Amino acid sequence: MRRYMLFFDIDGTLLDDREKVVPKSTVRALKKARENGHLTFICTGRCKNIWPNDILEIGFDGVVGGCGTNIYYHGEELLHATLPQDLQREIADDLTRFHIDGVLEGKVNTYFRKDYWMPVVVNIFKENGMFSEACQHCWEEDEELSFDKMALWFDESSDMESFKKKYEDRFSFILRDPTFYEVVPKDYSKATGIDFLCKRLGIAPEDTVGFGDSTNDLPMLAYTGISVAMGSGNPDIFSEVDYVTAPVMEDGIEQAMKKYNLI
16 A cells, blocks of 8 residues: 555634534544555644644644754654744734734743734634633733734724834735734645655655645645645535545545545
């Protein structure tokens, strides 16, 4: 059997956005794929401090995290790209000045503003338990920052255009929602992370498969030899992939893996 590297986004791909569970069929398919000799990787925008333990415990060969800024293989860190300290402070000060809400995401810490107000950020900070108290910090109060990428929310009180204009030569601004940008250093993406592993492990790009659901998955889906979109995902990506599978909770991953004879 031909050996592939398989890359899976977390939110909306492995983890159903509504039910907040990984279907049993997905767990079954992942385990079978590894038994068949394929390598499986999480490929996520999430930085290390919010990789879900229950998903890691399913069993993967590695993780491409933070949209390609942090890469692990069999527990060994192969790459971690963070931002210069002076740039981190400048960004944090500008976010305050331009009244932009959000999360600055790093390997160990995450940073919020003191007066966070966007409903999504309020939910992240107070209700859903994604960020433990140990990793929550305030970007206006911490003297030293340590973050790799950003998730930024804004409304009519924000001057997002000025912030974007200042930094768009150094960062990719991925529009995930009308009021939400995922912001990643220009030289990094899910695709660069996969390319790094292909070169490191000596596996050809055509022997890779990507599974995603959102616009931040597009670089991954454009790079991999086979690209699969979840039927419950963003329809804007459907025309960009080889196959649109069933929704997450309708055994979409297992269905796609059977279609391509991975299991």
